[in-house]
Amino acid sequence: MKKDGLAPPPAARAWTRIDDYLIHMRRRDAAARSRHRLRPRTQPETPRFMLSTFPFVALIAVFGIMTIAMLIIAWPGSAPPPPPHAAVHERGTAPKGWMQEAKRDMR
Numbered sequence: 001m002k003k004d005g006l007a008p009p010p011a012a013r014a015w016t017r018i019d020d021y022l023i024h025m026r027r028r029d030a031a032a033r034s035r036h037r038l039r040p041r042t043q044p045e046t047p048r049f050m051l052s053t054f055p056f057v058a059l060i061a062v063f064g065i066m067t068i069a070m071l072i073i074a075w076p077g078s079a080p081p082p083p084p085h086a087a088v089h090e091r092g093t094a095p096k097g098w099m100q101e102a103k104r105d106m107r
Contacts, residue, residue: 047053
């Protein structure tokens, strides 16, 4: 005890007595039990279509549309015909004026 007759606060005392320890443990257990009690539901009792089902239905519809679009684009008949092949040149010869065309293309 201090000179003025007051006891030190409980947090400052050492855990020397078993009674202090048991009281502390009882309070801690009671606080833990109150945290784990059932609380009232915050979710509505009946599911709302716009919040629960609609986003998934919309997502499935978008994926379905994308699948159909990819199938149409990838169908073999929808590609344009390939361009005609250029005339095959004889190896080692070049047409007249090829140097001027190359210089013009480089600019």
